[in-house]
Amino acid sequence: xxxxxxxxxxxxxxxxxxxxxxxxxxxxxxxxxxxxxxxxxxxxxxxxxxxxxxxxxxxxxxxxxxxxxxxxxxxxxxxxxxxxxxxxxxxxxxxxxxxxxxxxxxxxxxxxxxxxxxxxxxxxxxxxxxxxxxxxxxxxxxxxxxxxxxxxxxxxxxxxxxxxxxxxxxxxxxxxxxxxxxxxxxxxxxxxxxxxxxxxxxxxxxxxxxxxxxxxxxxxxxxxxxxxxxxxxxxxxxxxxxxxxxxxxxxxxxxxxxxxxxxxxxxxxxxxxxxxxxxxxxxxxxxxxxxxxxxxxxxxxxxxxxxxxxxxxxxxxxxxxxxxxxxxxxxxxxxxxxxxxxxxxxxxxx
Amino acid sequence: xxxxxxxxxxxxxxxxxxxxxxxxxxxxxxxxxxxxxxxxxxxxxxxxxxxxxxxxxxxxxxxxxxxxxxxxxxxxxxxxxxxxxxxxxxxxxxxxxxxxxxxxxxxxxxxxxxxxxxxxxxxxxxxxxxxxxxxxxxxxxxxxxxxxxxxxxxxxxxxxxxxxxxxxxxxxxxxxxxxxxxxxxxxxxxxxxxxxxxxxxxxxxxxxxxxxxxxxxxxxxxxxxxxxxxxxxxxxxxxxxxxxxxxxxxxxxxxxxxxxxxxxxxxxxxxx
Numbered sequence: 003x004x005x006x007x008x009x010x011x012x013x014x015x016x017x018x019x020x021x022x023x024x025x026x027x028x029x030x031x032x033x034x035x036x037x038x039x040x041x042x043x044x045x046x047x048x049x050x051x052x053x054x055x056x057x058x059x060x061x062x063x064x065x066x067x068x069x070x071x072x073x074x075x076x077x078x079x080x081x082x083x084x085x086x087x088x089x090x091x092x093x094x095x096x097x098x099x100x101x102x103x104x105x106x107x108x109x110x111x112x113x114x115x116x117x118x119x120x121x122x123x124x125x126x127x128x129x130x131x132x133x134x135x136x137x138x139x140x141x142x143x144x145x146x147x148x149x150x151x152x153x154x155x156x157x158x159x160x161x162x163x164x165x166x167x168x169x170x171x172x173x174x175x176x177x178x179x180x181x182x183x184x185x186x187x188x189x190x191x192x193x194x195x196x197x198x199x200x201x202x203x204x205x206x207x208x209x210x211x212x213x214x215x216x217x218x219x220x221x222x223x224x225x226x227x228x229x230x231x232x233x234x235x236x237x238x239x240x241x242x243x244x245x246x247x248x249x250x251x252x253x254x255x256x257x258x259x260x261x262x263x264x265x266x267x268x269x270x271x272x273x274x275x276x277x278x279x280x281x282x283x284x285x286x287x288x289x290x291x292x293x294x295x296x297x298x299x300x301x302x303x304x305x306x307x308x309x310x311x312x313x314x315x316x317x318x319x320x321x322x323x324x325x326x327x328x329x330x331x332x333x334x335x336x337x338x339x340x341x342x343x344x345x346x347x348x349x350x351x352x
Numbered sequence: 353x354x355x356x357x358x359x360x361x362x363x364x365x366x367x368x369x370x371x372x373x374x375x376x377x378x379x380x381x382x383x384x385x386x387x388x389x390x391x392x393x394x395x396x397x398x399x400x401x402x403x404x405x406x407x408x409x410x411x412x413x414x415x416x417x418x419x420x421x422x423x424x425x426x427x428x429x430x431x432x433x434x435x436x437x438x439x440x441x442x443x444x445x446x447x448x449x450x451x452x453x454x455x456x457x458x459x460x461x462x463x464x465x466x467x468x469x470x471x472x473x474x475x476x477x478x479x480x481x482x483x484x485x486x487x488x489x490x491x492x493x494x495x496x497x498x499x500x501x502x503x504x505x506x507x508x509x510x511x512x513x514x515x516x517x518x519x520x521x522x523x524x525x526x527x528x529x530x531x532x533x534x535x536x537x538x539x540x541x542x543x544x545x546x547x548x549x550x551x552x553x554x555x556x557x558x559x560x561x562x563x564x565x566x567x568x569x570x571x572x573x574x575x576x577x578x579x580x581x582x583x584x585x586x587x588x589x590x591x592x593x594x595x596x597x598x599x600x601x602x603x604x605x606x607x608x609x610x611x612x613x614x615x616x617x618x619x620x621x622x623x624x
Contacts, residue, residue: 072355072357072358073355073357073358073359075358075359075396075398075441076361076398076439111592111593112593115592116591116592116606117356117591117592117593117606119356119591119593120354120355120356232618232620258593258595259593259594259595259596260589260593260594260595261588261594262357262402262588262589262594263401264396264398264399264400264401264402265399266399272398273398273399275357275358277357280594280595282595282598287596288585288586288596288597288598289586290425290585290586291403291424291425291426291427291428291586292424292425294558294559296559296585296599296621297621302620302621305620306598310595310598313601314598314600314601315601317600317601318601
């Protein structure tokens with residue numbers, strides 16, 4: 003573990019920005035929430051905030067673009083194009099534990115296994131993550147219910163924890179170690195008591211999270227009850243509230259499903275194949291030619307989303323695909339709260 | 353870069369009209385495409401989009417491929433308008449294909465309905481490689497009316513391949529030009545003259561047909577592990593990522609599209 007003071011940390015970021023694009027969380031005064039912003043020039047933008055809790059945006063949007071071209075037909079271009087070479091390195095600073103964890107989960111789908119998405123992998127390979135501890139918990143944060151902590155434990159290159167005058171810094175990858183080595187002049191050994199101070203802050207945030215979520219059951223124990231609640235009327239009740247807007251899936255850091263479609267390109271002679279985010283909550287998502295639809299009712303789709311995250315992906319990848327970031331709660335116009343759903347599922351199974 | 357979203361250049365060499373609404377498209381990809389019976393391809397109509405289809409041709413022939421397609425949506429409507437010489441694209445193959453190894457030494461019942469006969473022809477070609485490997489190959493085909501029975505021109509050729517191959521057909525409603533069986537394809541399963549304990553049944557057709565075929569097979573004594581269903585749902589990426597074809601925790605595009613009923617029987621809306 004190393005210590006870096008605030009001035010040197012900004013120097014480090016300036017140096018890293020020379021290798022590519024740099025994104026930092028900036029506190030929006032009106033909403034009091036962090037948003038990732040690209041740093042165009044130094045000093046860092048006013049309001050840059052490595053503290054607080056997770057930003058409004060997820061990290062998935064950096065690796066899987068909302069909308070991108072994945073092929074061009076006929077052959078000119080895309081087939082031979084090496085996407086990785088065209089991409090700049092990009093550095094994301096201040097990512098929180100829930101989001102770093104989410105990227106590790108999505109990696110399992112997009113990179114590991116039989117097929118790799120080359121576009122996702124290229125962007126992931128170019129992504130340097132400097133994570134940071136949460137120094138407060140949001141009202142909708144519930145990572146503790148998923149067995150996680152509000153500080154990053156893996157999945158980052160570097161991780162910073164705010165202490166007096168600067169940050170304690172840990173490395174989490176070979177690339178992180180290389181950055182530390184290349185910039186060793188910027189670091190010192192931690193002063194006595196700094197690690198203890200960091201741990202106290204961590205425990206305070208965790209205690210706050212536990213207090214916020216004290217009335218809710220554990221989400222990491224919801225898989226078994228979920229399997230018993232397959233035919234429960236609760237899905238119809240949830241669907242009756244749902245507005246089918248798809249916001250929960252768009253804002254979720256672990257939702258990765260997408261749509262492929264073709265459109266004519268500018269020349270009018272070829273076409274582009276476009277990949278864009280999609281949502282299993284909308285009617286047409288799984289609809290087949292001839293209008294057959296395996297999930298025609300909203301209750302089928304609401305149920306599917308929950309089962310996908312808390313059961314199906316446990317079966318196929320051994321992990322619950324929810325990190326308790328709470329964005330789905332923030333985004334839901336119908337005030338559907340995942341923590342309350344855990345409660346209903348657990349109760350229905352009893 | 354190996355781009356899995358980029359289709360292989362393919363020329364449409366010929367179009368065979370099978371029924372008023374079904375055509376077989378004979379395709380020549382720019383390089384040979386090796387596939388197993390039951391694996392599927394994504395077929396691109398440039399500028400319109402792509403859709404998943406299981407080849408209906410012999411998997412031993414890799415330089416050409418036949419795909420038999422019902423006119424029923426945006427991509428298939430455009431396909432049906434194409435003339436020989438047109439350029440299309442192919443991605444794949446995707447999926448696992450039929451479990452041919454499991455069928456060896458067994459009595460195999462192949463049940464197809466409507467355009468579901470198309471993937472079944474690819475299965476049959478797989479079985480016909482060496483019919484002696486199977487105790488029996490019993491083919492049960494159904495369609496709404498006589499004109500909608502695919503591949504009629506080949507039925508005699510198939511049953512003449514080996515004495516252990518039989519084929520029966522039915523149409524849903526009486527027709528003046530039909531003197532064969534009348535009734536849904538399940539009627540062909542009423543009097544199965546086989547040793548069910550030593551048998552596998554494989555079926556492809558509309559989901560409603562799959563449902564009633566499955567119920568009939570269970571009724572006559574099949575157990576869920578002996579039933580395979582071609583679950584040809586909306587499949588887009590073909591690689592278990594885009595999420596459209598989830599049936600329970602399975603991705604049909606990777607784990608199927610032919611699924612053992614035992615694996616999916618508890619999934620909600622398994623028959624759509």
